[in-house]
Amino acid sequence: MRIRVFESPKDAGIYVATLMEQVILHVERPVLGLATGSTVIPCYQAFRSLADCGLDLSRTVTINLDEYVGLSADHAQSYHYFMRENLFQHLPTKPEESHVPNGVAANLEEECKRYDALIQSHPIDLQLLGIGVNGHIGFNEPSHSLLSRTHVVSLSEETIQSNARFFDTVKNVPHQAVTMGVQAILQAKQIVLVAFGKNKAKAVAESVSGSVQTNVPASMLQLHRDVTWVLDKESASLLPGELWPH
Ligand SMILES: O=P(O)(O)OC[C@H]1O[C@](O)(CO)[C@@H](O)[C@@H]1O
Helix, strand or coil: CEEEEECCHHHHHHHHHHHHHHHHHHCCCCEEEECCCHHHHHHHHHHHHHHHCCCCCCCCEEEECEEECCCCCCCCCCHHHHHHHHCHHHCCCCCCEEECCCCCCCCHHHHHHHHHHHHHHCCCCEEEECCCCCCCECCECCCCCCCCCCEEEECCHHHHHHHHHHCCCHHHCCCEEEECCHHHHHHCCEEEEEECCHHHHHHHHHHHHCCCCCCCHHHHHHHCCCEEEEEECCCCCCCCHHHCCC
């Protein structure tokens, strides 16, 4: 596990974008696992600059972590829409394929199976993650057990309240989502988790230095051999001193 602490989200975003670039430059048919949320926006902004400077994405496949159940791709709060607005529409060369779970599939169980098959046939080289204030990754919420496969999850009250900032009213926040399971996340060759702000500090500290437990889903990342935590000073503020990078 590596921990990098940056002065600003902008600096952190540039670092993450270069990690993504390295994969694209060195893997024959790169597969990037992508995330949504306010945290990854500086990463995508920096990545767009690299793409503007000629980074070729035409062999790259992208696979997103999750989508709200009931929001179609043209809904402004759907993760399809987020990806288009914050990344895809700005890229001069489009990825060869881009995948986001379909939250309005008539049969969500079939959709989850389809998504798992897709992940298995496209092993992820680099998985980008944010983290919920409760330690969730993707939408794998804290629980006494975690599901390994893509599944429909009921969002916790904490997540609904936290994500209400993106909706007109908390009543409009969907209560369910389709999310990749922890297996797909842990199968990625490399994982980069990004967290900014004081409100993520507790989840970061518990995930990095607490015990591995399903009640803190991001603590599962301790089981992976290639994880980089990309933090700012606030999100790193509760880490034990010995874990602070020198
Ligand atoms: O970056 P934000 O907006 O705090 O969101 C963090 C996490 O929340 C989610 O958007 C889902 O709630 C995750 O996909 C993300 O990792």
